[in-house]
Amino acid sequence: MPPRHHRSIGWRVPPSTTEWISGAAKAATIQAALLRAVIVVESGFNRAPFPEGAIGLMQLRTATARRYGVKNIYDPSERPRRAHI
Numbered sequence: 768m769p770p771r772h773h774r775s776i777g778w779r780v781p782p783s784t785t786e787w788i789s790g791a792a793k794a795a796t797i798q799a800a801l802l803r804a805v806i807v808v809e810s811g812f813n814r815a816p817f818p819e820g821a822i823g824l825m826q827l828r829t830a831t832a833r834r835y836g837v838k839n840i841y842d843p844s845e846r847p848r849r850a851h852i
Contacts, residue, residue, distance in 0.1 A: 780812060784824070787843050814841055 780788075780803075788806070792799040806812060809826040816822045820829065822840045832840045839845055 784812070784843075791843070 788802050789799050792802045795802075806824045809821075810817070810824050812824065814823050817826065821827060822829065822832075824843055827837065827840055829840065837845045
């Protein structure tokens with residue numbers, strides 16, 4: 768399935784990311800639109816490392832990842848529930 772173009776933010780969001788956003792929002796009892804907005808502000812849907820040392824859609828730092836036992840910092844499903852909001 769091709770990436771879905773998200774009208775409100777203008778980025779192409781892969782279906783796997785869209786599904787993760789929906790699931791994470793439901794688990795945190797927030798609207799998916801809020802989580803998407805945070806991702807836009809944090810990373811603009813760019814998973815690459817930033818100069819400040821934060822990595823991934825929700826901009827997790829490596830020290831924080833280690834503290835919470837995250838093995839793959841690029842995998843949003845490994846993020847601690849409250850760390851990604």
